[in-house]
Amino acid sequence: MAMRPWFPDAKLGIFVHYGIYAVKGVPESWAMYTGEVSREEYLAQIHGFTAAGYDPDAWAALFARAGARYAVLTARHHDGFALWDTAFGTLDVTGSPAGRDLVGPYAEALRRHGLKVGLYYSHSDWNHPDYPTVRHPAPRRDAEHMTGHHLVEPVDGQEDPVAWARYLEYRDGQVAELMRRYRPDLLWFDGEWERAEEQWGIDRLADLILAANPETVLNARMLSRGDYGTPEQGVPIVPPTGPWELCLTINESWGYQGGDTRHKSVRQLVRYFVEVIGAGGNLLLDVGPRADGTITPEQTARLEGLGDWIAKHSEAVHGTVAGLPAGHHYGPSTLSADRRTLYLTCFDSPREVIGVRGLRSPVTRVRVVGHDTELRHTVTGGLHDVPGVLWIDAPAADQLDDTATVIAVELEGELDLYRGTGRT
Secondary structure (H helix, E strand, O other): OOOOOHHHHHOEEEEEOOOHHHOOOOOOOHHHHHOOOOHHHHHHHHHHOOOOOOOHHHHHHHHHHOOOOEEEEEEEOOOOOEOOOOOOOOOEHHHOOOOOOOHHHHHHHHHHOOOEEEEEEEOOOOOOOOHHHOOOOOOOOOHHHOOOHHHHOOOOOOOOHHHHHHHHHHHHHHHHHHHHHHOOOEEEEEOHHHOOHHHHOHHHHHHHHHHHOOOOEEEHHHHHHOOEEOOEOOOOOOOOOOOEEEEEEOOOOOOOOOOOOOOOOHHHHHHHHHHHHHOOOEEEEEEOOOOOOOOOHHHHHHHHHHHHHHHHOHHHOOOEEEOOOOOOOOOOEEEEOOOOEEEEEEOOOOOOEEEEOOEOOOEEEEEEOOOOEEOOEEEEOOEOOEOOEEEEEOOOHHHOOOOOEEEEEEEOOOOOEOOOOOOO
16 A cells, blocks of 8 residues: 555654553553563552543644644553453453543544544553464563563463464455545554464454445554554654654653653754654654553653654654755755755754755755744855865854744755765
């Protein structure tokens, strides 16, 4: 399937890890796997999952203020707890004090605010009795040291293909419910590492999804049927081929953990964002609501700060593609879709001049985005087919953005770059 054009131009999505793990503030699903808490203690969190302050319209309004164009909610994580009333399995939100479907109101709210609807779903379910009935055909070398081995593979080593077939019916049944009820624009799968593609029945699942909505975008954890890559927590040095998004937490945790106060600053988040879009990707920025459904003031403030910067510099964000390769400008950049305007980001206050190397295209105008102040520019050097260096006068102090300044370089024609080694 060709990538839907809304996705690469979205630039920012919000990842929402919301589930019973927020009650005690333990790592989502993994606390049970690693033995941080027992399975019984982990599941007992269901009794404290109230969603008493859950306001999906407030979520959607906040995400829109942040400048996001889509969001992805954990409809079901590896723990098997579903945020909707499912006819498949018994572990869902109706058995908690929340007692109601949380996915439907989320999808409706996002659409009211003009955002695309994404749902996260894990292939794996560490609480389903039929899940640990087969093992990966290429076992992990550290399998004997896996704390949660009993949640993943048959403890006695005896496989049960009939039980595994029942598990796939359960998984496919839940995914079909999500498609039928909520018609997501994007499905974000996870947990794929625990089985091979053939074991998961990826082709059958993808066909089921696309039959319900042919325009649904699938992430790379649908393996050969995925549409885009999903690196986590670190900006790739070499960007993935094709569409991609960086999944990044605001602090150090995916779900709510009250003791995690290591929040990234707005400046850091802007830096991540600009570096990602400058390399042709999206940023999927994660929040972890509390068990009552409210998002913390610290995370809210950072989303709003990022949104303020995006709103001021929208022309350098939306309707752009990846900018200059490394070495042409000391910082990330984007390029307008018509390839006639370069947007250079400066994280620090420039001293005297900003240099751009290898630019063959004549420059017609240079200005500060958000001010429309024109900057003087000149070219020095150059020999035969090797272009000189474009020097742009540094903006005055009152033209600098407190977070990151963007310089628009308008070109006479489409961008033409020199990528050679010089005359030797």
